Amino acid sequence: MTGILETRDLCHDFNGLKVLTHIQFSVQPGERHAIIGPNGAGKTTFFNLVTGVYTPASGRILFKDVDVTKAKPYRLTRMGLGRSFQITSIFQRQTPFQNIRLAILSKNRIRFNLFVRVDRMNAINEQTNEILQEIQLADEAHLPTSTLSYGKQRSLDLGMALATAPDLLLFDEPTAGMSRDESHSAVELIRKLTEGKTMVIVEHDMDVVFSLADRITVLHRGEILATGTPYEIQENDAVKKAYLGESEV
């Protein structure tokens, strides 16, 4: 059985700087998969290749058995791929409601509608409010987004990825920069929202990784060092050496 997302011999470089080499990666439907690895290992780059931001130097990417190696982000989103960003990527000048509504419009395939006032589209507004409830932003729905706390902004970023109702979700360090409480509730939120969905998460916080992931891939200097269950990874010597580290420096 092939995975929902697969890469075959994926390679990428930036003007000769090799960042990823021959990545064979596969996620099964329903799986919660974590990618870990040192800074600069190529995790974000991997996400950027998979989501169509960059076109890979060589290799292929399959999403739902369709070759999407050269597909643009909007196509992938329409095919059911959602993504949150390492650096929060939301519409700062607008309200959370407007943020989510844009995602809901996309989900409903409303793209070139010039004939109806958007605030009179009741179905859209209802769906938007539902998502806002889910990500616990209903109270702040009409405040300027830039005034929200960092954690709430991260939730909004997540919410937008979710609102397009994706089959596969990619999270790039969703809890980075969150306080312990915020991080905790973010993990709960992710767990709740991705119930029964497929997801891939990049995260440096091992607590988060071990509490969310079924399987873990370790990336190191652009190569896959190991893949396995959380337990296998924790016990893997190479991983310990390259990433998890011994207790002493």
Next chain:
Amino acid sequence: APGADSSFDPAAMSDMSDFDPNNFQQPEGDTIKLGYLQIMSGAAAGNGELFWPVVTWVAHDINKRGGIMVDGKKKKIEILKGDTQGKPAAARKETERLCLEENVDLLWGTSGSHTAKAIADVAEEYKVPFLNCLSLSDELMNEKNFNRYTFRTLSNTTQWNMALSYYFSKRPETKFSILCQDYMYGHAMADAFKKYLNKYKPEAEIVSEDYHKLWLKDFAPYMTKIMAANPDILYTADWLPDGDNLINQARSMGVNLPIANIYITNPDTLASVGVEGTRNMIFCYSWMSGDTPQTKAQKKLMKEWHEQWKTWEAPYDSLLYIWPDFVVGQTISDTYWLFDVIQRTGTLDPEKIIKVWEDDVYKAIQGVRTMRAADHQAVFDMYVGEATYPTREVYEGAPYSEGYAGVHKVIKIPQKYCTPPVPEGLKDRVE
């Protein structure tokens, strides 16, 4: 004068010693209002500046004489400015304002045929006579665009090129290069030149023909191309700043061809290429102030103006205004004609003015002019002048030109050789 309905009387000119273009005294009370439409703002504001002494000179002179008797009353001339910005839309708006709010009696203008067209349209709409003494496109007065309220006293494209072609038919040169600006006007001038050169001098040959973009920076590639074609004469219709740059760069490259043109008359420009650089240049205009032939009126005007010029302040103290030459002299003469017509009409009723002016034969400062009734195009003798070394002092105490070879040989091209046919559709406008 025999044959003429009226003539300019130099003896009647008033003492102009108190005339100052920077400080024109507008008359009070019931006046004849003249709308002066020109470019007064932006990069081309020089146009509006250039003709201000022209209209104010004439108005000052007439006002000092007591004004003009119209509708049983002596009225003086008041001048109201309208800034066209060089844009038809703005010209239209300003003309409308002058006609409706200021109730001007007459309109005067303007540089740029497309702007003149906009003014002419408004003039027709509000029935205000419009003296067009500055735009030369043939099309302005053709069947399509003609209107009864517009009179053109400037020679049109055809008149100019007929005159030049006729002049060359009497000369030995046979090889011509053409270099004009790459737009409607440049092409129209070149086409007319080719047409009439072919008519008057079939053996002449156009050895190269080029059109450069407006406001060209570097003429060198064209010069190389032209020199390779080895012509006897370079024909150009360029105006500022292209004309200036053309002659300057040509001379600096050692290209000493005679240049036949109508606009490279700025004394600053000519002085900058010096006597050697200007020698052999050929000018064509309906007003020429070289050695011959000048009327008495013209000599008097030239002298009077030049005397006053010495007292003017900036910007009118520059060399550009030293003599009322070419286009300046021409428009002074035309403006006097306009008011002569008004005087003879004795009223400001536009219909009556049209009646008097149509088919009017007037002995103007420079010579006899006839306003063709059919197309309101003035016809007259043209002049071609060659720049040569000064042969003698033209005016007492003042050499005609300093630092450059002036027009010292003027050839008159009789009216019959440079009068264009009346446009087909207008022939039976007047029986």
Next chain:
Amino acid sequence: MDPMTFICVTQFVHGLAYGLLLFLVAAGLSMIFGMMDILNLAHAYIFMLAAYLGYTMTGLLNFWAALLLAPIGVALLGMLIERFMLRKIHPLGHIPELVLTIGIGLILLEFVKWIWGTQSLMLQPPEILSGLLSIGVFRYPVYRVFIIGFSIAVMILMGLLFYKTRFGTIVRAATADAGMVGALGINVPLVYTLFFGFGTWLAGLAGVVVAPFLSVFPGLADQIGFDAFVVVVLGGLGSMSGAFIAAILIGLLNSFGIQFLPTLAPLLTFGLMAVVLSIKPTGLLGERQ
């Protein structure tokens, strides 16, 4: 020499001279854009102001004094503009800068009209730079040779300044990361002001050099300003060597276009630009948008 070769060689030199003149005009614009990320729409007007100053100073003193003083004059003006206007609005993004510099340009236009009037002014090159230079069968105006030499000298000077002096190092570092340069103890705002002054100084040089070449009149900025933008866009935003190559390409395309494709000549530059930009939106050597 066969006439065709003669023509081609001559046109080549014409193209070179014209291209280098364009480069001289565009250099300051490109530099200020490259380092400070400011598109200075007043550049051409500052250039025009310098041409007028050059005209007057040549009359009062001589051409060489004008070449020395007029650019310093406009550089001071540029520094004032940077210090009291652009610096204040730079954090607000590009649109205010563009609008402001248009406004400054319009004011400068009225200023030169007010001081020098609206008529065309002609300036003769100094004695030593007038006349023709003869090399074999070629006779070429000394002033055009001067333009070629002067522009190349300016280009070399800029190269030295950028790569061989501490000021240059600081400037290049500030292009990459102005904040960090400040954290190393260097007064970046001051460097920016000086640098803007340097850019306008270049515009000033171009203005004085152009004065004996083209008649000086209030339309001069419009006449040449747009070409400077074309050079900057075509060369790649902010790339000095790109601007250099683009300027020479435009010059050559111009002179050979006039010789061989006269009816299309005015559109060739646009054609080149359209082709380059549709293949490489960042211009010939540009790296960023």
Next chain:
Amino acid sequence: MMLAVKNLNTFYELSHVIQDLSLSVDQGEIAALLGRNGMGKSTTLKSIMGLARPSSGQILYQGIDLTGKPPHRVAQAGIGYIPEDRRIFANLTVRENLQMGAKNQGNTGSGNRQNKWTIDRIFDIFPWMKERSAQNGRFLSGGEQQMLAIGRALMGNPDLLLVDEPTEGLAPLIVRQVRDVLRDINQAGMTLLLVEHNYSVAASLADRVYLMGKARIGYEGTMAELEANPKIKADYLEV
């Protein structure tokens, strides 16, 4: 007291990143500022450096008020800075990067050390730089960039050095080397304010620690006191 920060508040647009923060650094010591991601450690350093603009509070350095001063004034007062993202000038060579930092090279400065840092001394401690002095910054590896950033800061001969995560992303061997360099320069008389995620590096260097919770200082004490208090350590650092 060499550096005293009192009741500092800093905003990024509308988010209140530093709230009423106070800390101090004594002459000759290494003070560490620790805390989890996004707590505002880097912003604290940036606020001191003048790279972020505090909305209120005071920064006193050797009695001089540096609050709200532009970065170059802060640097000229004798404070050096190594940013967390290194901020090497990618378009400059290694040598030019070092030259950019050069300050107080002569003996005229009022510094308390005889030995001024010069390019040659930097080359002595990082010999690889000498060989690659003409190479562009953009082609250096992360570790090399980190060392260059240290060298560049030393070239300014600061009295106080703000160091933001100097060992981030470095291989263990290099981490050890960097740690030793920092210790050496401290022993030579330079005062350090260190932000570090790598607890063991911080522990082996610091005399005193500040622990940062969200936007504020939550704990202050000597390194030894912190070692003795595992609960606090876990709360703030999750080690």
Next chain:
Amino acid sequence: MIARITPPAWTRWVLPGIAAAILLGYPLVFGTVYTNIFIHFAIFAVFAASLNMLVSYTGLLSFGHALFFGGGAYATALALENIPGMGLFPAIFTGGLAGAAFALIVSPLLNRVRDTAFALLTLALGQLAYMACIKLRDITHGEDGVGGFPIPDLSIPGVVSVSMVPAQNFYYLAIVILGICLLLMWFLTKTPFGSIMIGIRDNPQRVDFLGFNIPLTKCLIFTLSGFFAGIAGSVYALFNNLVTPDGVFHIMTSFTPIMMVYVGGIGTFAGPIAGSGLMTIIEEIATRYTTQLVLFNGILLVLVVMFFRTGFVGLYLLLKQKLFEKESSR
């Protein structure tokens, strides 16, 4: 809880009603000159609003908007000159379509660049149009332009036929058409598509990841903006009965709406309209009493950028807020 007093429904119509009455009565009160000034203002309000769709709503600074304005103006003028019996509304629609078509043609190129490069590329395209217009003399009559074409009557067969030559009649036509354009553009900002535009301005990458095809969306925005600019150009052509390259393709024709947007207040819908009004008034005063129009514009731009960054509309809001605060603090 405090009961909110809802004003009766009819009050919602009071202000628009007064505005409509003023608009209706305007030409009767003020006469031809001021009527024409108003038409000029309205044309540029629509032109500037069409630019505002790019500048304020999509975050793209176009320096070559004259391309679409001129395209529309020439299309209408040429259609009326060459097609006998061309109706009034088809002629205006042709102008809009031409503007849209020009925008559609250049959009693949424009889609490749952002920010300043976008501004410069549009500048170049605008200049190209200007030069091409002068060069294609056979069609465009060069710098003389297309003028004197017949202005069709406004006729609904069997019902009415009104001549559009008198200024008053034309005024009503222009006000209705331009008013509809403004209304449509305003409505557009309220539709889902409007939300997407704003999204592209604020964070194009995220919009891409939400599943919207940005190039296609931008293409549609250009086309719509071009359409409205084209309509403005078309009304301009009918108004002046003359279009020339200097009048509609000149670089100042591109700069004017930018100034209007900025002077009026960038980022607002009312900005360009207020800006057009303000600049029309200034132009009127400057040309009437001085010859310093250019200087006035220059000083205005510098002052606005340096001291009233939010433009006229921003100033108005600020004043309103100040007054309101005073009132509430009493």
